[in-house]
Amino acid sequence: MPLSKPAPDAIAAAIRADALAEGFIACGFAPALDSAGFSDLVEWIEAGFAAEMTYFADRLDAYRHPSGVLPGARSVVVLAYPYPATDPIPPDLTGSKIADGNGTGITIHGRVARYTWSGADYHDVIHPKLKRICRSIKQLSPEAHARGIVDTAPMMEREVAQLAGLGWRGKNTLLLSRTLGSYFFLACVLVDIELPSDTPFETDHCGTCTACLDACPTDAFVAPHVLDASKCISFLTIESRELIPESLRHDIGDWVFGCDVCQEVCPWNRKPSRRAIAAEGSDASGHQSAAQPSRGRMQLAELFWLDEDSFRERFRKTPMWRTRRRGLLRNAAIVLGNTGTFDCLSPLLSGLQDTEPMVRAACVWAIFQIGERSPLPLPDHVANALDQLRRVESQAMVLAELEPRQG
Ligand code: B12
Ligand code: SF4
Numbered sequence: 001m002p003l004s005k006p007a008p009d010a011i012a013a014a015i016r017a018d019a020l021a022e023g024f025i026a027c028g029f030a031p032a033l034d035s036a037g038f039s040d041l042v043e044w045i046e047a048g049f050a051a052e053m054t055y056f057a058d059r060l061d062a063y064r065h066p067s068g069v070l071p072g073a074r075s076v077v078v079l080a081y082p083y084p085a086t087d088p089i090p091p092d093l094t095g096s097k098i099a100d101g102n103g104t105g106i107t108i109h110g111r112v113a114r115y116t117w118s119g120a121d122y123h124d125v126i127h128p129k130l131k132r133i134c135r136s137i138k139q140l141s142p143e144a145h146a147r148g149i150v151d152t153a154p155m156m157e158r159e160v161a162q163l164a165g166l167g168w169r170g171k172n173t174l175l176l177s178r179t180l181g182s183y184f185f186l187a188c189v190l191v192d193i194e195l196p197s198d199t200p201f202e203t204d205h206c207g208t209c210t211a212c213l214d215a216c217p218t219d220a221f222v223a224p225h226v227l228d229a230s231k232c233i234s235f236l237t238i239e240s241r242e243l244i245p246e247s248l249r250h251d252i253g254d255w256v257f258g259c260d261v262c263q264e265v266c267p268w269n270r271k272p273s274r275r276a277i278a279a280e281g282s283d284a285s286g287h288q289s290a291a292q293p294s295r296g297r298m299q300l301a302e303l304f305w306l307d308e309d310s311f312r313e314r315f316r317k318t319p320m321w322r323t324r325r326r327g328l329l330r331n332a333a334i335v336l337g338n339t340g341t342f343d344c345l346s347p348l349l350s351g352l353q354d355t356e357p358m359v360r361a362a363c364v365w366a367i368f369q370i371g372e373r374s375p376l377p378l379p380d381h382v383a384n385a386l387d388q389l390r391r392v393e394s395q396a397m398v399l400a401e402l403e404p405r406q407g
């Protein structure tokens, strides 16, 4: 307990030091103000760009001001926590086949977003750090209340990060820094005491570049800075609980969980200084789990042999848990449909028997895709399995995938 009350400057300096010691690579302070982007958020929701993410509309009022997250909030500490920025998957391994010796005889890899590469759920990594920072704030200023958030609270973290001087919002909507690029998470600590603020980041360093807008595989940007989440691969493979619309399945390519395209093409992520920080960050971000045996790639065939219990055991502590088994198998089937050959039919056949209609439907689609790409007809046992499914299937979602090809 301090003998005399420390000045706001001293509290801010202590928070900054704590944050760096916890592995954060940037720390800025913003005043708690009304959200300047609130009306844009409303428009964005009304346009349908939030897709299934109804939590925006459900908690809309709370987005107006940080006091919606911490009553009486006066300052927001905004933090950046790095994840790997090293080179992406070697192109020759993307979606390729490799003998895996696990009994299935095939291994097709899908790509996973780099924020997952440590294998740990970043909420689990960052929350304890925020809690420790909150505890030290409380020690310095016992009357203060502090709340740490990462992602889940009703606050637009990139807006407040810009206000705290961390960087600008790129045309891909993400927060970018000249020294750090964009391969980092944002997190905030809200406090109900006033701390000295940093200068907001006013300049925009995208210039005439449109690389992210041009490269997006699904054309998800309706304009610079405006994303239609319903078309974003990240949304479709992580957040969506539904069967991915047919019109977008091809464009998903080999992304089985998340997407980094609009960051990989960004010139600000190619700076050598950024890579050095990334190397430290990936070490600091924790362990390598069994869920992620090789960074950036996930073996797909074996997912189809996991029942709910074994899926839980393998993925419970990883970012992939968010999609649950049905979502990850849906994604894996789409990727196999986009990239696979007859060698991939056996996991997909197993998927036809799955208890989840969404998995069955995605597997039907994938089998037809593989069949359409092949000069040979589908093997008899596969055609028979599809016929059998047609006879017994009761779910409209699956029947719809079977139907157009019936004649
Ligand atoms: C919902 C969500 C998603 C959704 C929607 C994404 C989105 N762009 O909104 C989906 C599932 C698609 C998604 C994907 C990803 N996400 Co996300 N996501 C969020 C979350 C939880 C909320 C974002 C939000 O508020 N969206 C609402 C919309 C309305 O915000 P907006 O797009 O910025 O819209 C504003 C602009 O359009 C602006 N606007 C309109 N015109 C103009 C003009 C100008 C000049 C400007 C500046 C602004 C502007 O007005 C709107 C309101 O302010 C945040 C965490 C958080 N609480 O902030 C993480 C967050 C943004 N995601 C993050 C990450 C890492 C990702 C992915 C990279 C993951 C991946 N690899 O798959 C992708 C990137 C896709 C992309 N290009 O955005 C990080 C980003 C870190 C960073 N450096 O910025 C965050 C901050 C999570 C975190 N805590 O670290 N995400
Ligand atoms: S994450 Fe992928 S799909 Fe989503 S906006 Fe970026 S490039 Fe497009």
Ligand code: SF4
Pocket: 170, 171, 172, 173, 176, 205, 206, 207, 209, 210, 211, 212, 213, 262, 265, 266, 267, 268
């Ligand atoms: S790719 Fe270009 S336009 Fe897009 S965020 Fe990066 S600098 Fe800005």
